[in-house]
Amino acid sequence: MSDILAVVDHRRGELRDVSYELISAGRGLADATGGDLHLAVISGTVERFAEKLDREGVDAIYTVDYGEEFNHGVYTQVTTQLYDKLAPQYVLTANSVNGIEYAPAVATELDLPIVTDAIDLEADDKTLTVTREIYGGKVETTVELEGPAICTIRTAEWPGGEGTGTADIEAFEATIDEDALGSSVRGFEEVGGGDVDIADADVLVSVGRGIDDEENLELIEDLADALGATISASRPVVDSGWLPKNRQVGQSGTVVTPDVYIAVGISGAVQHVAGMKGSDTIVAINTDPNAPIMDIADYAIQDDLFAVVPALIEEFQ
C-alpha cells in the first residue's frame, strides 16, 4: 500500500485546471511513499481527457465511460471500486464544489479519515502530514494521520503537471448500481449577468463585510465616483442583497484582472482571492493586520475604512 489514486475534475467538456495540479500533488506523494500515481477519469469524453492527462509522473490512467457530467453517486461508486482494486495509500481529489460533494462520501464508505482543502502534503513510511488553513486563512495548522486516507487539495496551490507521460491508459469496468443513484442533474444555468461586467473595469473599488451596513455603501459610491471606478464586492455584501450578484468577485462570482483593485473591508478568504489575485496592483484597506488580504496586497493601509475612505475622497475634490 504505497500508491496514490487521484480523481480528476471536469465540467461541461473541459478538464479543470486543478486536474493537472492533482498530478503534481499526487506525484509528490508517490515519490514520498515510493509508489505509483494512478489517475481516474470518470464520465465525459474520457479518452480525450486521458490523453491530455498523460503527463510526466503519471503511471496509469483509468477511464470510466459513464454519463457526461459529474454525478456524486457515480463518482462515489467508482472511486470506492478503484480503491478496492488498487489499494492505494492515499486518495486525492480537488477541493472543488464537486470534489466536496463526493470525497466525504467516499471517506464514509471506505471508513477512511478525510482531510480537506490541503495547501501542502508530506508523507513518509507511515504518516501523512497535511497543512491547511483555519479561521478564514488567519491561522495555519498541520494535521497528521496514520494509514490510508482521502484528501482534497486546494485549487491553484500546486503547479500543473507538465511534459508528456507514458501512462498505461485502461478502461476500468466499474459496476454502476443505477438504483442507488438518488440524484440527477437536469441542467446548468449561467447566473449573474446584468448591466455591468466587472471583468471589463480598469479600476475596481471592492467592498466587503467591513462596510457593516447597507447605508454605508454611499461612501463607497462616492469613492468610485471620485476615481471613475466600478464597484465590486465580496460575497457577504451580495448575500445581504446590498449589491447584485454580477458585482461579486470570487470563486462563485466573477474573476477580475483590473489595473487597480482596491479591497475595502475585505478579509481575503481563499474563495475571494481566487477571483482577484490576477489584478495588476492590489490595495487593501483593513483594520486587521492578520487578514490574508494584507499579504496579497501590493499596498496596504491598516486602518479604519471610515477614516481612510473619506480622506481619500477629499484628495480628489
Place this chain on the structure above:
Amino acid sequence: MKILLAVTEVATVDDAFEIEGTEIPDQYLGTDLNEWDEYAIEEAVQLQEADIAAEVVTVTIGPETCEQTIRQALATGADRAIRIWDEAFEAVDLLDVSTKTAILRAVVAEEEPDLVLSGVQSDDDSWGATGVALAAAVDYEWAAVVNHLAHDFEDGTASVRRELEGGVEELTTVDLPAVLTIQTGINEPRYASLRGIRQAKRKPLEVYGLADLGLEESVAESRVRLTAMSEPERESDTTVWEGTPEEAAGELADLLRKREVVQ
C-alpha cells in the same frame, strides 16, 4: 416532514492574537453561530411557516457554553434542540469529520428526519465535509453547496440548485430523505424577535453523552491529530502605508495619480 438541522458554534479570532502550542488562548477567541448554519436555520423555518415542515429539531456537538448559540436557532423558530457532549471530548483538541459523522449518524437513526440541513462549512475549521459524510453514513441522498431549494417536494424529491464555480448553477433533483449542505445567500436570515427569544427559553434542549447514543468513548478520538499551529508566513512584499488616515490616503492618492487612474 421532519427536519434535522446540524448547527455549530464556531470560534472567532481577534485581530491581535497569540498562538501557544496548538492553541489560541481563550482571551483572543470569541464565539458565533456558524454563518452557513444561519442560512440553513432560516430555510428550515421558512419550510415550517409554509406548513411543509411539521417539526424542526437542531443538533449540536458542543460543550454547555454553546447553549446560548443554539438558543438562537430556537428563537428563530426551531422546535427543540439536542446537544451532544461527553467528558471524552475534554481531552481532544480536534473533532474530525469521521467523529462528527459517527455522532450525528446516531442522532439521525434516533430522530429519523426526512430532511437534514447542514451548512456548507464551519467558519473556523472549514472541513466542508460533515454533511456529505453524514449522508453516506445514514444512507440518505444528498446535495452539496445548495443555493436554492424549491418548496414543493413533488414525488418525494427535492429540487435544488447547486452553486458551482464561475457563476454556473447546477439544477439537480434529489430523492428524499436527503442531506443538503446550505450555501450562504440562499435566503435572508431573519433576526429573532423578542417574543421568539422569550419562547426559546422554554423550548426543550436535551443533552446526551456518547453512551446515551450507544457510542463508544473511542469515537471521540479522531484519527486526524492536530500537530502544529502558526501564523501563515509573511513572504509578501506588501508596502504598508503608515501614519494617520489622511497621510495613508495621501499615499494612495499619489499612487492613483501616478497610475493615471485619476488626474
